[in-house]
Amino acid sequence: MDHFLYRDGVLHAEDVPVAEIAAKVGTPFYCYSTATLLRHFRLFDEALAGMDHLVCYAMKAASNQAILKTLAQAGAGMDVVSGGEYARAIAAGVPGDKIVFSGVGKTHEEIRAALSTGIRQFNVESEPEMEVINEVALSLGKVAPITVRVNPDVDAKTHAKIATGKSENKFGIPIARAREVYARAAALPGLKVVGIDVHIGSQLTDLDPFRLAYRKVADLTETLRSDGHDIHRLDLGGGLGIPYTRSNEAPPLPVEYGAMIKEELGHLGCEIEIEPGRLIAGNAGIMVSKVIYVKSGEGRDFLILDGAMNDLLRPAMYEAHHDIVSVKEPAPGIEQQPYDIVGPVCETGDTFAKERMMAPLAPGDLVAFRSAGAYGAVMASEYNTRPLIPEVLVHEDQFAVIRERPTFDEMLKRDTIPEWL
């Protein structure tokens, strides 16, 4: 459920007409709903009620500080995957002891920064990384809390680019080698083992792969405990999928996910962390764009929008589907027609949808891409020297620009011309 609904014939974000925002900030732009963000966070929080737990929002999904602050004020921790994300989380007021640091390539500098300011735990992804965290911790006179990310070799049954839990993926340590790696960790004085981490992929629409992975983690918990390790925290990753189409998708609900976690892991008495990103932000955001031209091609009509693949990469990158709706509600019973919906970038890949049935649209009309809140703004680029598009946050009847559109001047002055020119 989200808070982008038609009211009086126009799409609203909570209590604000989307067209009013467009008139103020121009198009294209991203628009997020506070109520939807909070609702999704609370669904997870409530799903784990009765277990000691922390929901660490995977902020790579949408990392604007206003979004982070909204969630942090509701009690969320953060899962970060770079020094930049760590800095954002701290700047948004998230305390270090609620930040977990994931990712396969943490650098010395990133590890040092996190240890200096404070970190809940590092999720270690390789043995060389474990040695470096130990060295950096010792050099600072600190002890780094760690989990080891194990790769359980399960098929997440999702898009190949976002499956992470098979043995051929670059993530984590093969679960079969975990005992060895934990023994090494225990021998390093700069590290304190606190638990186990697993994350098998994104946009999972079935609980079975999670269940298989968590069973393996439960077994491993017992084994490692019998080896003498203090395993008291299980980080179960993110990955629960969202419906990208209104009609025919019904991924499991957070409450079902939470019940499964209790069933598989409740008896271990561990603190549970989860790292949802997409399910918190995905349906809490839309991208709004304007029709520039309607172009008649051979046997098809193209809707040329002012938004493009550099603004919303998912269709080009993952063949992802986004529902696209007219901001003005189509009259009931109006005949739809097929459009190829494209952006202005000079690539055939800059196609959002083919033969999408829509009520007739004309230049100047606004459309909204639904489910664009996660992996939308954060993956945008300035390809074709197109400015990064603004982000807007709505809260009931108020809205605020939470990231401005840069001017061409601001963009151009980041280049510097060498002396010899």
Ligand SMILES: *Cc1c(COP(=O)(O)O)cnc(C)c1O
């Ligand atoms: C991407 C990622 C997540 C979030 O995945 P979602 O599908 O957005 O929930 C969580 N943890 C790690 C380690 C990740 O890389």
